[in-house]
Amino acid sequence: EAGVAQSPRYKIIEKRQSVAFWCNPISGHATLYWYQQILGQGPKLLIQFQNNGVVDDSQLPKDRFSAERLKGVDSTLKIQPAKLEDSAVYLCASSLVALDSYEQYFGPGTRLTVT
């Protein structure tokens, strides 16, 4: 079974530029998550999708971050404009069916450096 795919693996941009990350979850997984992990900290949930719909985006900085999951499969997370404090690893995860499912499968992450 293929795992969660993410691209790019690394990205370096200057502040005020924009950047986009792509995630392809495990086939059949209805729930998709985006996390931000700053060095030395645990992952912080940014947004959670159930199929096409947003379940939780309470920690997403909506003035600069946006995410979409068209057709309930792939997802894109965008930052515009980026700030220095956005430097982090952005992790995508998916899980099977929301109710009574418990295991999230994580991708390798995208390491973003904002200079």
Add this chain to the structure above:
Amino acid sequence: LAKTTQPISMDSYEGQEVNITCSHNNIATNDYITWYQQFPSQGPRFIIQGYKTKVTNEVASLFIPADRKSSTLSLPRVSLSDTAVYYCLVGDRLNFNKFYFGSGTKLNVKP
């Protein structure tokens, strides 16, 4: 949302059993306890989940006392490859899988 408290770091030696305790004093009735492992430059990986008493799989055991205000992840006979960060999460498994990561415990296994 139940907050969790874990030791920042732990040291162990190869072949020893390691117990990592997590405190979650305000755990709710519907909350489950889940543990993840994360190696450098990788995403977290699910280890085990439980609601009460004891759960065991091929990797670890999870002990949860009757009051559920804490839990202990037990790793039998650790090896150098078990050096990682271990996260304890508490959340409502039946509420769209809402779990939140804390800062985790950095386990350092020495030869």
